Amino acid sequence: MAVTSEELGSQDIKKLLIKQAVPSSIGILFMSVNILIDTIFVGQWIGSLAIAALTVVLPITFLISSLGMAIGVGGGSVLSRALGSNDREKAKHVFGNQIMMTFILSMVFSVLGLIFSEQMLLLFGAKGAIMKPAREFFIPIIISVPFLALCMMGNNIIRAEGKAKFAMVAMIIPAFVNIALDIIFIKLMNLGVFGAALATSISYFMCFVFVLWFFVYKSELQLNARHLKFQTHILKEITELSFVTFSRQGVVSILAIILNHTLYFYGGEHSITVYGIISRMLMFALFPILGITQGFLPIAGYNYGAKNTKRVHESVIVSIKYSAILATIIFVAILFFAQSVVSVFTNDPKVIAETPNALRWVFAASPIIAIQLIGAAYFQAAGKAKKALLLTLTKQGFFLIPLVLILPHFLGIFGVWIAFPIADVLSTLITAYFLKKEMNIKPITTTDGLL
Template structure:
């Protein structure tokens, strides 16, 4: 493999560079999404449809804690990309060391109370009735592995910030493949049920962390763990926090959304509606993988060139990323509008779920062709270190617009109102993001045409 340098982010053609960054990110996200998708299919077919709902209850809690790692990773990686672009390797190393310390401190401090108050947390997130017991089994075991997952999510973003997307892809492939193999062995062969599903997930996080540690200890990385400063430095922590808060807030909103949706849908349609939402949620993770890949590939390119003062390349990266992501979003839209029934049958043969899920899926993905502007626009402000607009734009879809809509629309349309809240929120968020992105480009990037 040819040696890849972070300096390539400032030299290679934007289109070629975006593909080079986005394809490995997309493959990694695809495999991770397939892992979640197939894991859900295994659980639904080998354990039962209620087990799908049980995992859906656990995800927002475990992913929120793990998202601390992602938040610290993305916040710190924005600093690292700009530091490498400005030839300030010392700051990059210090930031990396502080990321490791913060991730460990915060995740462990949240896992402990998460285990203590398990019997209160699960019902609060919709784990009621027949869902409670399998959700509790899965929750306790998976929470043991959450610090490992958080370190993986943090390390993965740093690898990408170095301009090493292939290694970031490998870091996503290893736990995904490992989880599926362990699912088959522990659930299908040994018949361990929810215990098998949970231990397969936790073990896969450990495999991922082992690979990431190898990367940073090897000659492949510019940021050596042995050279990092693990002692927290307040200016670095504050900058990581301000930028990482954007990602953490997004995941917090996602977790709140799961909590609200599980409870609202349980009250409207019982376990069947919660299961339908779980299936639709898996498709949201899976179907958007190429668009998220473009977004992940875009982040280090925009951050590096902004740090280097090359605003022409920043503008070009925005335009190119939106074009690529919009084209892929259109293909995703067509696929989901045509095949929702077949997709649902992969998960379950439960007739009630088969009746409810396909129309819900069509409503949820109605605005998919336009979401590229919203995702790239929010990512841009995070990449260049502008935390407040990044925070606001990131929270638009699932926080500022979506949460009020799932309370208002069901008053008039019942359960249908819950599903149509998705495209309405997407449309409103895209309009607002397009305005702020256009304003930013006009005022701050076009005003520096010579750079």
């Protein structure tokens, strides 16, 4: 049974978190399995070079589509607090402004991506033999990115309403569509990388159809034309918090550029394939922690808007506790089964030899990342844009990028892999400091969101 927005402020936190996090986790699991199987099909049916091509292209498309995710998360925080303070008219205006922002921005950036496709692919590391399959994959995907952006925005609003099960279905649909079409286009019709791109593009559109259906027939936020009109103060609120998420994705894209060029320099095309496998495993293996983080956001945002300090603090503690237990189990599994995992993706002996140890190092600090993820999410849910931005950028921006640039000069390709756990530890320490300081503040005042 779906949770209503009012229940976010009244149900037991542990039960509520489970109700919100389990559907979110299942949705992320299916999305991760989709990307994972897509990579396995591409690696086994086309070749390891095609995995490298996907590793180059996906950061570009996710950068553009993350405009929708950023607007969804940032606006979702504003919307959750509006619902918490029982201001439904503001919540509708927020949602209407989010739709228009996402549509306009994603269309503009998609057109620019088409115009400058060659330059973008080169920038993101499509060197040597990688360029041809990267180009085949890029064009169909970039055309479908506005649909993906609207899906990512809408999915966050569905969760902000407390309808986590519908958000889960929105993530499951493209997974099934993509896997089925992969088999048809790649295996049966032998369309290669273009077939993989076509399958992914159609899956994005089908997700959009479901999200549109939800907001027309199931949502509490029934809009009319006036809600779509831009309002300056609402745009300002959405933009400040959306900038946090988009900055994170922007830094992730910059990291992808640096990683792809560094990996190519020190290890060639096969090292980019290695990271392609690892990046897919990061999303797949950590799905329950990401699900808890997404489930936590509307709970914290609603109760912050209702000025219920006790429930906000309890939601932080419970979310960190559950996430830490799950992350530890995941790390132990990776430690023992890395070799078996890698052999599923490819038969390339170079990739199979290098990937297991690299995978173990990248996951080495995963038991402590719960503090980092929930801590940054708390400040975003509370509307504290500056602190949220600082903590969001610590891992990739302040630590991982400099470490990836410096360590390989002394340690070669191993320097890239060891940079990940070092960045995790440092960013977790900083997040823990700010979060501990915040949790000692008892009252929630009306000016907190400005700090």
